[in-house]
Amino acid sequence: MSELHKKEMRAVYTDNLIKYGKKNKNIVVLEADLMNCHGTKKFRDAYPTRFINCGIAEANMIGVAAGLASCGKIPFAASFSPFATRRCYDQIAVSVGYTKMNVKIVGTDPGILAQNNGGTHMSLEDVALMCQVPEMVVVEPVDTVSFDKLFPQILACDKPMYIRLQRKTTAPIFEDDAKIDLFKANVVRKGTDITIVASSIMVHRALTTARSLAEFGIDAEVISVHTYKPLDTDTIFRSVKKTGAVISCENHHLIGGMGQMIATALMENDIRVPFGMIGISDRYGEVGNEKYLADIMGLTEQDIYDKAEEIYKKK
Amino acid sequence: MEINRIKQLNEQADLIRKMSIECIANFGSGHIGGTSSIIETLTCLYYECANIDPTQPNWADRDRIVLSKGHAAVGLYSTLAAKGYFHKSELLTLNQNGTNLPSHCDMLKVTGVDFTAGSLGQGISAAVGMAIAAKMDRKKYRVYTIVGDGESQEGQVWEAVMLAGSRKLNNLTVFVDNNGMQIDGMCDDICKVAPFEPKYKAFGFKVVTVDGHDVEAICNAIEESKKSKKPTAIILNTIKGKGVKCCEGTPASHSVAFTEELFKAENTGGVLNI
Structure with missing residues (x-):
């Protein structure tokens, strides 16, 4: 069994940001006060100038990400999935989608995975919303192994993207030798x-x-x-x-x-x-x-x- | 500032205002009120203070100018055309079917537009992102953004201001077009957001208030903002529809329908040869 199955999804996220961020100085990480929930503190410690905690202001976070992207950065902007999507939908549609900015929006704990955060935190509609944004690529890795393989492909794709992420350990689906192509099931x-x-x-x-x-x-x-x-x-x-x-x-x-x-x-x-x-x-x-x-x-x-x-x- | 330079800038502003009126009159209607109030600011930025090069619209080190109040796009388009970013004749396609010049400014369609705006409150966030990008890359370019006073009723404006102040983005200058009016009437009657000075100060900005139609005062304020250790807010006290006889100083100037008679009365001299 792959060692990655022991890791949490958020650790795979942060470790890849750090790994690819070392070579690619354009990678920027944005949070809206959920750094500790996403484990991106490690990225902040590694590359403090490329980490922006926007505070509890998701709409502004998306706009800031769009501005960064217009200057050649590749921003990864994360929040719990309802706040990363429906809370700032117009900002995503206009400042990211309509402008075709290379912004990676990350929504965590999707659907019932919000668990004890309950109905206010449960995005049951985020995939539908994000698929409605023209040319937006909408991705949800099914386990840590596939996310690890998808990450460089996500990075290489210069379209606006929504990445729906389970946050903790995932049920193992793939092994290390699996072939995972971003655009293939x-x-x-x-x-x-x-x-x-x-x-x-x-x-x-x-x-x-x-x-x-x-x-x-x-x-x-x-x-x-x-x-x-x-x-x-x-x-x-x-x-x-x-x-x-x-x-x-x-x-x-x-x-x-x-x-x-x-x-x-x-x-x-x-x-x-x-x-x-x-x-x-x-x-x-x-x-x-x-x-x-x-x-x-x-x-x-x-x-x-x-x-x-x-x-x-x-x- | 030399008297001759002031005169030149005023003449340039007059020309850009006339160009804007003619674009709108050619289409039949448009956002003349909030356009006219910021013509002097656009002129000062593009003709005096901002580090830009019309021959290199995508130059990585250019100053960024984000018109957050995107409905004033016609003023920006006229300024860009006057500066030579694209040919003046294109201005007459404003808002026509299939045009590259839509009513709200569009970075993918119009050479020289640094960010798309129209849904209010969003441009200033993008401007903050650009200012952060400049800091990350240790670049010297500055970011200017023009925000409406009515637009400032959008909460996102203050989210952006909060982050800019907290990160001490001294490469950012926010202009507030304080014309006091919005579509439905006076800002103060509808949802009072003024005064701006104490609010920006509280969020860590240097604040300068000027007559938004005084080119010398605007240029001086911009030069001051370049030296500031904090982000700067320049509060522009302006007149909505400034210089447009049919609607100057009225909320109705927000979007005006131009008849041929009205247009003739404006006496623009046919700068676009309509």
């Missing part, structure tokens, strides 16, 4: 009967479910998506044409989420197969641990199992 389990397209914390749940389904004779193919936009529909289409059925699984609202993007792409390309979605219905978050929240919001292995079985039977 990964088939993480081969199967023939149904395709399960998953992202975020749902990839691990999908893999566990696939093993349960296999015991009952349903051979599921699991695709791990880390880039929502542009979505790698080629990989999804190839799989769906083979299996003839598909469900999506995401730690996000169903409205405007990955499932809807997949459904639209399938329809547009005349791929008509039984289709289902696992995600959060039209509601707000609440406090609770990840297990409790997954239970009440329909993100458990059992939910995936039931949906997969239902859709498979429609074939």
